[in-house]
Amino acid sequence: MEPPALRRAIEVAQAMTSELGLQVDDVVVIHNSDRVALRLVPSEALARVAPVGDLAASEFEVEVARRLAEVDDAPVAELDPRAEPRVHVRDGFAVSLWTYYEPLGSTIEPADYPDALHRYHAALRQVGDLDTPHFTDRVAVALKEVNDREQSPELADADRELLRETLSKLSAEISADKAGDQLLHGEPHEGNLLNTKRGPLFIDLVTCCRGPVEFDLAHAPEDVGKHYAGADERLIYRCRAVDWAMFSAWRWRRNDQMPDRDHWRAEGLKLVRAALARCEPG
Incomplete structure (x- = not known):
């Protein structure tokens, strides 16, 4: 504000x-x-x-x-x-x-992050019927920004096509099979996990959506996915590519006010390409 x-x-x-x-x-x-x-x-x-x-x-x-x-x-x-x-x-x-939880000065132990996220997902499976958007609804909003040249006038054509392809085709592939979808946090990155006397606690629940658990794991540090039982590592990278594409879409909006925006515009596109490269077979 x-x-x-x-x-x-x-x-x-x-x-x-x-x-x-x-x-x-x-x-x-x-x-x-x-x-x-x-x-x-x-x-x-x-x-x-x-x-x-x-x-x-x-x-x-x-x-x-x-x-x-x-x-x-x-x-x-x-x-x-x-x-x-x-x-x-x-x-x-x-x-x-x-x-209010007073944050502890120490960092969250590597083993505690996947454990907290696993327990959080288990808790979400018990909350009953909750009217939540699918993660692809959020993708659609980002795609609209990318397709609107008036909203993103400084986005180069090649980069626009990269974001468009990633957001549309890759998210469609990820969501083709919804059998394993469940309620998710939506953005369980390190900034949304507090280290407290009660243990790690997730905050900022407004991003709750539905999708595969790998969509949540794509927001967490890379080691979290490696220690989350049953996670599909390649699917995590596909989700991570979509996540960074959404992030980039917001940064290229004409009225975006994120600090150091120019850096994050370039970095976001770089991270999209890096995640896509790791999606390739082999």
């Missing part, structure tokens, strides 16, 4: 949390992008604040968290038990309250 919107988001989170009887003397910005994560001190709640236009996504995330809270051993950050498990709408913002 831009500074004016961020200030309003902080004010809304403070006011709403105080009305719930929780003390807020200070607010620490943990993450700021299209929506923000705010640590509320000393109540130690975490407020996730989004523009009200993203209300449906915020409500979806809360519903995923609410269902996972009913599953034993789900390695996931929980909603704050002191507040009603719902999204509060106020002054143009959608606010949900979560438990």
Whole structure:
């Protein structure tokens, strides 16, 4: 969020949390992008604040968290038990309250990452019927950006064709057989896995979608897939190529504001080609 919107988001989170009887003397910005994560001190709640236009996504995330809270051993950050498990709408913002977890300074052990993801997938298989998009729905949004030259005017023709082919044909191949599809985190990369006293916990549940587990493994460090029982290594690379193609599609948008965007435009295309090369037989 831009500074004016961020200030309003902080004010809304403070006011709403105080009305719930929780003390807020200070607010620490943990993450700021299209929506923000705010640590509320000393109540130690975490407020996730989004523009009200993203209300449906915020409500979806809360519903995923609410269902996972009913599953034993789900390695996931929980909603704050002191507040009603719902999204509060106020002054143009959608606010949900979560438990704040103090991150440990040490890194997550290599064996703990695949174990946490395996347990997370097992928990998702127990949440019941949940109306979630398929990962190909997200691919379709990225493909639309690539096909729209007005939205991505600086993307070279050869690179545009690379992204178009990867997003359309490769995702169609991956999704041809949906027999093994299940609920997924959607983006279980290292930034979405906290190292806490409770063990590794996944956050940012708004990306939950349906697809093969290899789509999740494609977002994790490479060693995770090697230690995840039953994973198809070649399928992971195919999913990784699609993932980097989506990432690149966002970076080439005319209005993308990611820091160091020019670097990531070039790096994203490089990583697409590297993943595609590893998809080849042999």
